[in-house]
């Protein structure tokens with residue numbers, strides 16, 4: 001069985017930067033991360049062992065302790081509260097997420113109703129919303145557009161991991177409903193590169209494996225992209241989940257990984273596939 005790895009797979013710039021800085025910061029002691037640093041439980045566990053503990057809120061932290069803001073960012077009010085408490089902030093908000101936050105803020109200041117295209121509950125979307133003004137809305141799908149009412153002047157930004165297909169479908173619908181529409185394309189290039197690469201590979205293989213956290217939006221998006229190509233696609237977090245029955249009659253298997261999937265996890269999957277002992 002031939003195993004083909006997507007050209008673009010695994011850690012993106014923002015996640016690599018966050019992970020490296022967090023491991024360096026661990027040596028300071030008393031380092032806490034607000035929510036899991038990345039959507040990959042295996043890497044979060046490695047960080048925990050290095051001394052970076054995950055907290056869901058910072059109410060129990062003491063002045064002087066370190067608080068990591070992960071690549072998804074946080075609403076400005078959260079930053080203010082953490083600073084007011086005397087915490088030392090290590091802000092690892094990805095610069096591309098920061099750009100989406102600033103674009104949303106500028107649109108709101110210019111009087112547009114801000115529409116964030118993304119997943120309502122995703123922390124990155126929540127962080128952008130914090131900059132987007134009182135009347136901002138989150139739209140997940142083109143169907144959602146029908147269920148909302150909009151002001152005549154609309155400003156649009158995207159969650160950085162959105163697919164271009166979904167973003168453009170929503171923008172087109174909003175165009176028909178608005179008198180004025182200002183759109184910032186805040187989709188991250190790393191996301192697009194991984195999606196394009198996964199899509200191209202899915203067209204050339206019999207089966208696709210997508211490696212990454214089940215709670216990772218960009219990994220789940222890669223799964224949808226591969227399935228849209230009509231290929232059987234399996235989402236796994238680690239090599240042990242690989243099942244031999246997936247490969248019956250398969251001569252080429254494609255592998256890709258989300259932007260928050262560490263190299264060591266991806267390498268584990270490739271090794272297992274190459275060993276021929278899949279599922280054992």
Ligand code: F3S
Pocket residue numbers: 012013014015071094095096097160161188189190191218259
């Ligand atoms: Fe940043 Fe793009 Fe990665 S927004 S965290 S470089 S997917």
